[in-house]
Amino acid sequence: MQCARFREAISARLDGESLGMPARELDDHLDRCPGCATWAEDVTQVTRRARLAPSPVVPDLTATVLGALPRELPGTAAAARSRLAGTALRMALGAVAIAQAGLAWPALTSGTGAMSAPVHMAHESGAWNFAVAAAFLAVAGVPGLAAGALPFLGSFAALLVPVTVADLAAGHVHADRAVAHLLLVGGTVVVALVAWHGAHRRTHHASSARRVPA
Ligand SMILES: [Zn+2]
Numbered sequence: 001m002q003c004a005r006f007r008e009a010i011s012a013r014l015d016g017e018s019l020g021m022p023a024r025e026l027d028d029h030l031d032r033c034p035g036c037a038t039w040a041e042d043v044t045q046v047t048r049r050a051r052l053a054p055s056p057v058v059p060d061l062t063a064t065v066l067g068a069l070p071r072e073l074p075g076t077a078a079a080a081r082s083r084l085a086g087t088a089l090r091m092a093l094g095a096v097a098i099a100q101a102g103l104a105w106p107a108l109t110s111g112t113g114a115m116s117a118p119v120h121m122a123h124e125s126g127a128w129n130f131a132v133a134a135a136f137l138a139v140a141g142v143p144g145l146a147a148g149a150l151p152f153l154g155s156f157a158a159l160l161v162p163v164t165v166a167d168l169a170a171g172h173v174h175a176d177r178a179v180a181h182l183l184l185v186g187g188t189v190v191v192a193l194v195a196w197h198g199a200h201r202r203t204h205h206a207s208s209a210r211r212v213p214a
Helices: 003-014 025-032 034-052 062-068 076-110 119-141 143-170 175-211
Strands: none
Touching: 003 025, 025 034, 034 175, 076 119, 076 143, 076 175, 119 143, 119 175, 143 175
């Protein structure tokens, strides 16, 4: 039973650590207990052999590893293409924002230009359309806002398209006014692409970060 304590002390002594008991007590036990004495001899042998053994030969894998690397590190060309696509999307969105603001401005300032709508309705729809332009511009400047802007832009576009189609069919809207709504739809699609692109880049980065240490 108590041999375990002494054997622990023996291996502590081999490792140069504190015995956890007086050295005298351990030596007394080794004198009296042939089992522990033999055990101590064995572990001393094993320890000495392990310390004297040459370190195992590690094969030089440098050439193999370098040969296995892709010619182009992942991420350089792909990341450049991805950045380019992101920039193109933001520039397109900036252009849509400017066009949208240009359309909204007259109605917002003069209260006219929205067909025969009452002045306040023209003001209100001008403010709406200008706000949409501001959202497009914000996403073009800060692509991280894209996902957050989508619920507003997406629902506005999703509601406006069917009512516009119905109004066109019933003759309630001029074709040029209806066509202007294509800016909203186009801009919203680009915002969705910017959001998707950002999410895609994040997951791509995360997965390549996981691959690196392998
Ligand atoms: Zn013992």
